[in-house]
Amino acid sequence: MLMMQFSWGRSLRSPSLLFSLLLLTAWELGSGQLHYSVPEEAKHGTFVGRIAQDLGLELAELVPRLFRVASKGRGDLLEVNLQNGILFVNSRIDREELCGRSAACGIHLEVIVEQPLQVFHVEVEVKDINDHPPVFPETQKNLFIAESRMLDSRFPLEGASDADIGVNAVLTYRLGTNEYFALEKPTDDMRGNRLRLVLRKHLDREDVPEIVLVLTATDGGKPELTGTLQILITVLDANDNAPAFDRALYRVKLPENTPNGTLVIKLNASDLDEGLNGDIFYSFSTDIAPIVKSRFHIDPISGEIIVKGHIDFEESKTYEILVEGIDKGQLPLSGHCTVMVEVEDTNDNVPDLEFKSLSLPIREDAPVGTIIALLSVSDRDSGANGQVTCSLTPNAPFKLVSTFKNYYSLVLDSALDRESVAAYELEVTARDGGSPPLSATARVSVEVADVNDNAPTFAQAEYTVFVKENNPPGSHIFTVSARDADAQENARVSYSLVERRVGERALSSYVSVHAESGKVYALQPLDHEELEVLRFQVSARDAGVPALGGNVTLQVFVLDENDNAPALLPAAGAAAGSRGGGGGAGVSASELVPRSVGAGHVVAKVRAVDADSGYNAWLSYELQPAAGGARSPFRVGLYTGEVSTTRALDEADAPRQRLLVLVRDHGEPPLAATATVLVSLVDSGQALKTSSRAAMAAGASGAAGGAAALVDVNVYLIIAICAVSSLLVLTLLLYTALRCSAPAAEGACGPGKPALVCSSAVGSWSSSQQRRHRVCSGEGPPKADLMAFSPSQPPALSSADTPHDVAVYHEVTPGQHSKTLSPTAASFQEC
Incomplete structure (x- = not known):
């Protein structure tokens, strides 16, 4: 400054x-x-x-x-x-x-x-201006002087005082004209060297019994101001010797707070006279200040001055006690002395500590050196007792800086962080230099104001959520929660979706998030067959200026439910008129079976697929009992769908068999579809004839046209050749049909090596998102899935129906139908 x-x-x-x-x-x-x-x-x-x-x-x-x-x-x-x-x-x-x-x-x-x-x-x-005239303690002074007093005898006078200072308080004295007394003025600043009247001419009471003098005091101001004192001198008859003190001035040091009754000094005056003229009693002078009388007492006989009031250094540092010693003569004479009591300071005042100004709260981004508060300290004591030092507890992150005399500033010493400490309770201690020292404390609470320096954070960077498909629209699927270390508006978090495209649709058509609660809702039913995993981000932003934000990733797995019934596929080799629809509608197939076939002969195969996954897509086949309770000579593979004979056929078996195959998945509750297989039992030769009837009809027409030109031998030869040819063609057709229905012939969906997943009878199924295979359907798009089943063996199945270790697998090469096969020994070795 x-x-x-x-x-x-x-x-x-x-x-x-x-x-x-x-x-x-x-x-x-x-x-x-x-x-x-x-x-x-x-x-x-x-x-x-x-x-x-x-x-x-x-x-x-x-x-x-x-x-x-x-x-x-x-x-x-x-x-x-x-x-x-x-x-x-x-x-x-x-x-x-x-x-x-x-x-x-x-x-x-x-x-x-x-x-x-x-x-x-x-x-x-x-x-200062000269606005106060000199003032004497009293307007009239009465003196009693014996006529026997010697020349040059001196009589002390109380000088005047001037409330001004400097030149305005410099006093000069002038005594009125007279022939008996002269005025002796002080030669230095010692308090004991006072004004005195000096006797210049012998007194004669009979000649002049009273003398009136006027003492004038003039200050040095401009204009000059004056004060006067009238001195009335009464001339007494002779009492030759006045009491005399050892010294005119006594100096005494007295600690403040001295208890009442403490002896200050014992005065002793002597008088050369005898008897009553030599007996002395002591008293305070009439010129003494009232405060002296209230603080001290003098014993009139012993001359002891004792304390009778509170001695306070801060109230008065010195006391001037004017004492008179008066003898008891008929015409009493008096002697005078001055006792100067210097009060010594003691450390009896606690420092005064006061906060003058506070600038609160303080922002947490306030720069180092910011002034927070201004405080002042003072101590009424003097010297070391009045020297005050201040300290701060705790120090960090603030400090006290002395600015001017007894003024301190509370300033910021290091950076603040409201999230670490939101408020500081500071204590300032002011301690003086006395022994023992006295101290005072003042406390201030410094609140740290928040700034938006923390972004909302999530407990995890990514959450995995499992939701069953076919959920109700608007159902709550998850709640995200972000924490912001700031306060008030800076910590008020709102949530929103990070918009993106999911296929051909916007993310907001699938899910929404509540801006305040963070609850995530599914806006429509989710379909596992359409969308297996929905991955998106939710953004959290605070209300600070500028706003800060953070994102979290949600990976929603749509769990499959059994909402798709098995779909039956057309039977291989069935006539066009026998094909049926899937999804629960029966699929009819007609098969011709020679009666000569033995047990275990595969006569047909029922094929089905399920759009679900896992257990919901694991299919089993079951042959429904025939009407009337008759035992059917056929059975169906539990997991293969192959219809085969259980024994050799005989003439007692009905020539036409209607087989109902129930295809059921393993969902809860399970869904099913029914396939109808029509089996016609024929003799071997009839089967061959039926198979080659068209060819034989054509050959017979040609032979009838040329019968007249051929001999009987040739006719028989041609018939034999046609029969052999027809048998060969029927054998080739049966072989082709068996090959097509065998696992090796139907095991591929397209080019490429099929994937094989096996499990034992005591295992469990699993689904993996890292390695996926496609389950193909001839009538729809391929479906991504991987299933490994380990079904428990039903008690109704015989050992011939189900192997000890059943391995069910789907060949999921893209572009072909999935096949449910019954593994051979080679299949188990591969697994």
Whole structure:
């Protein structure tokens, strides 16, 4: 802060005065304050200084920045006009009331400006004017002087006092014209060297019984002021010797807070006379100050001065006790002395600690060095007892910086983080230098204001959610929750979807998220067969400025439910008219079976697929009992769908067999479809004839046309050749049919090596998202799935129907139908 000196007075005319002023200005420039001066008793509105301009503040910012002036214990003597920034006198200033007899008198102002906080210190010197005349303790002084007193006898007088200081308090004394007494003036500043009347001419009571003198005191002010004291001297008859003290001045040091009854000093005066003229009693002089009488007592016989009131160094540092020793003669004579009691300070005042200004709360991004509070300390004691030091507990992240005399600033010492510490409870201790030291404490709670420096975070970067398909629209499937370490608006999190395309549709057509609660809803029923995994992101953003955000990934697995019945595929080799639809509708197939076939002969194969996956797509085949309870000579493979004979056929078997095959999945509840297989039992030769009837009819027509030209032998030869040819063709057709229905012939869906997944009878099924195979259907698109089953063996099956280790697998090469096969020994070896 720039130091400037504004003073009242005349212009400087001499080089020495100019040089002194330059030195004074240089000293003040280093003292860290503004300095003005104003005479006491100045009228209201008297100009003191342009304080706003001298502090470098703009007038327009005084009101917005809460410009104010504070003066501890000085009331409103000075005020600042916020319109023009001028410091002026607001009320009467009495220097004597303000500072007493102190040579230096000033008003210390604290100029505080908020937003940001700044503190300036201003000293206004109050200059003395000669507004107090000299005043004697009393208007009339009575003296009793024996006519026998010797020439040059001296009689002490109490001098006048002037409330002013400096030249205005320099007093000169003048004694009225008389022929008996002269005035002896003090030659130095010792308090014991007082005014005295000196006897210059012998007194004669019979000639002059009373003498009236006038003592005039004049101060050095301009204009001069005077005070007078009337001295009435009564001339007494002879009491030749007055009491005399050992010394005219006694000096005593007395600690403050000395208990009542403590002896201060024992005085002893002597009188050369005898009898009553030599008996002395002691008393305080009539000129003594009232405060002395209230603090001390003198024993009139022993001359002991004792304490009878509270001795406080802060109230008075010295006491001047005027003592008279008066003899008991008929015409009493008196001697005088002065006891100067110097009060020694003790550490009996606790430091005064006060917060002047607080700038709270403080933002957590506040720069280091930001002023948080201004506090002042003081101690009424003196010396080391009044020297105060301040400490802060705890220190980090704040510190105390001494700014001016007993003023400290609480400043930020290191960076703040509200998320680590939201508030600090600080304690400032002020301790003086006494022994033992006294201390005072002040506490302040520093609240840290939040800034948006933390983004919302999720507990995990990715969540896996399992949802059953066919869920109700609008069902709640998951709740995301993000935490923001900030507070209030900076911690208020809202959620939203990170939009993207899922196939041909927008993500928002599948799911939505509640902005406040973070609940995720499925907007429509999900279909496992259409969408197995839905992967998307949810964004969380806070309400800070600027807003911060974070994302979390949700991977929603759509779990399969048994909502698709088995679909039957057309039977291989069936006539076009016998093909049926799938999904529960029966599929008819007609088969011709020679009666000569043995047990285990495969006569047909029922094929089905299921759009579901896992257990829901694991199919089993079951032959329904024939009507009437007759035992059928056929059976169906539990997992292969192959219809085969259980025994050799005979003539007792009905020539036409209607077989109902129930295809059931393993879902809960299970779904099923029914296939119808029509089996016709024929003789072997009839079967051959039936198979080659068309060829034989064509050959017979040609032979009949040329019968006339051929002999009977040739006719028989041609018939034999046709029969053999027809048998060969029928054998080839049966072989081809058996090959087509065998596992090796129907095991591929297309080019490429089929995948084989095996399991034992005690295993379990599983689904893997890392390695997928496609289950193919001839009437629909391929389906991604991988199934490994290990079914428990039904108790109704015989060992011939189900092997000890049943391995069921789907050949899932893209482009072909899936096959449910009964493994051979080679298949188990591969597994």
